[in-house]
Ligand SMILES: Nc1ncnc2c1ncn2[C@@H]1O[C@H](COP(=O)(O)OP(=O)(O)OP(=O)(O)O)[C@@H](O)[C@H]1O
């Protein structure tokens with residue numbers, strides 16, 4: 251199935267999901283039917299979409315050729331194009347948006363470790379598979395509790411969301427945690443944040459089995475990679491099916507696999523593959539339906555969002571106050587340290603900070619995902635709160651502090667009793683603003699496998715093949731959290747104003 | 750009570766206090782007069798450590814403040830400020846506290862007085878300045894004269910031995926000046942030491958036992974009000990008091 255990511259280069263995905271919703275809405279307005287094959291032949295190019303940000307061995311940038319790509323899927327695309335009498339052209343596209351981009355017509359086919367799942371099969375035309383992979387279960391060396399699929403009940407297991415493995419884990423009652431990268435689940439397994447990882451054997455071999463503290467429990471299922479074609483372009487699919495079969499029969503397909511060390515006995519099935527097999531594989535188009543069960547999951551996810559936001563703010567506010575006071579009243583070193591903190595945390599992406607905190611410092615600081623989310627967002631937002639409070643303190647006339655000092659109050663007492671309460675009034679609108687921003691920014695913690703509201707929405711949307719209802723539900727829940735907060739803050743402001 | 754020796758302070762190379770020495774005895778009421786920019790406010794603020802200085806010393810009772818604002822002076826500052834009250838020209842009442850809240854804040858949080866006792870005493874002080882009926886008003890809702898009286902009550906709540914006042918009459922109409930003089934005369938009768946910066950000669954005459962004239966960062970003249978204010982020796986004092994003009998006129 252899916253695509254290796256390098257963690258340092260992975261960009262935030264939240265807004266892309268929103269974009270995907272828009273793209274889908276537009277795509278729904280008019281589908282160009284007719285023949286994809288003709289178009290490809292006329293152009294003389296088979297444009298195939300994939301993500302070169304992934305690593306070995308799927309598609310990756312070619313170090314020897316600027317702008318070029320290499321990988322077993324690159325060779326496959328070249329061979330397929332040759333069979334169709336055209337040439338292949340790679341189109342770079344963010345992996346998680348391959349299908350929306352295919353819908354929109356950015357390329358003719360998506361070919362990049364796309365697993366055949368019922369949800370995807372309902373949205374695109376899949377060719378016959380070109381690769382069969384094993385779902386490989388891995389655990390820590392010393393952990394004898396994990397023996398097979400059934401032993402995963404109640405355990406924390408990392409995998410990719412919207413995969414067969416995900417459904418499999420939910421069926422056996424495991425606590426499935428969604429990852430988008432391929433390194434992170436294994437790091438978390440080593441660190442004890444996960445009990446097991448269930449991923450494609452290609453990924454496991456390269457990113458899991460290289461870690462000495464982990465062991466292979468076994469292969470507990472299999473999956474298939476196939477090429478996605480736009481709905482309505484049955485002729486293109488038929489041509490690709492035929493070409494794939496020719497490549498498999500001639501031995502060229504397995505020769506490619508061998509060159510990239512992804513060949514094994516199971517791939518013989520790709521050679522013997524029949525149309526009946528394809529029918530059987532694609533027969534299951536069952537879709538999850540939005541029901542009360544999903545609604546409960548949404549509410550739970552909203553609870554996680556609220557919990558993370560409130561706790562992060564509870565970290566950010568006192569720390570922000572301290573930073574503001576350190577900057578304004580501390581001696582040279584303290585004041586400069588505070589300024590440095592603010593500039594550093596404001597000036598770098600919070601996503602990067604979360605990664606560093608959770609994965610970068612994993613060796614020294616063992617935080618679970620929820621704590622890391624709270625601490626990461628809290629530390630980041632403290633920088634913003636510090637600035638809000640600094641502005642608040644500076645808005646309090648100096649005479650207020652002098653009056654307090656002249657009554658014999660030590661500086662700290664004067665700040666606590668006289669300056670800060672007045673600064674808080676000034677800061678309140680800014681703090682409210684930041685809190686609402688934090689509610690939404692908390693969706694970033696999904697990169698460290700926390701299922702909060704936005705993540706829940708994307709998982710469900712793919713499962714039920716519709717963005718509309720999950721998207722609306724998600725938006726409604728965010729509003730239901732932020733609007734009362736805004737109202738409360740306005741009331742508080744009005745009260746302070748009168749006071 | 751207060752002993753000031755050779756106080757010097759510069760702002761941007763400009764000497765604001767150029768070697769000021771003065772002694773204020775217990776129970777004495779001293780008026781500080783002089784032309785605008787002569788350093789009166791700066792001098793007053795040095796007396797309770799709101800302003801640091803470059804050279805000289807300020808001794809209050811047994812505590813001595815030296816130049817700079819070193820950390821080691823923190824304890825000294827605390828003790829001095831509890832003995833020396835300050836009434837600002839702009840009063841600076843705590844904007845988020847009621848009149849009564851302003852008065853009891855320091856007794857409760859600096860002295861550790863119980864809230865009930867502090868409230869009782871605070872009410873008595875507000876009654877004394879004639880503001881019993883305004884105890885739960887916030888500063889924004891008080892007139893200038895009322896704010897000033899709350900500020901005085903707030904300073905008195907710490908039982909200071911010395912009260913410093915910066916231009917207490919500047920925002921008052923003549924009737925209110927009369928009331929203030931009465932109030933301060935009562936405090937003088939109780940033995941409170943007071944140092945007031947003022948431009949109001951009637952105020953100086955009626956209250957002060959001594960007048961200091963500050964000009965260009967120096968004390969250029971001092972003496973009893975009648976002497977200094979009617980027959981000043983120094984030309985600058987005469988000019989400042991407008992006596993030259995009336996002499997010519
Ligand atoms: N923070 C400051 N920075 C620079 N110069 C200052 C500062 N505070 C006061 N000064 C200068 O010091 C001098 C004395 O100021 P000060 O306020 O003590 O005078 P004053 O005698 O109280 O005058 P007034 O009667 O107008 O209140 C003035 O020239 C003023 O400009």
Ligand SMILES: [Mg+2]
Pocket residue numbers: 789790791
């Ligand atoms: Mg002044």
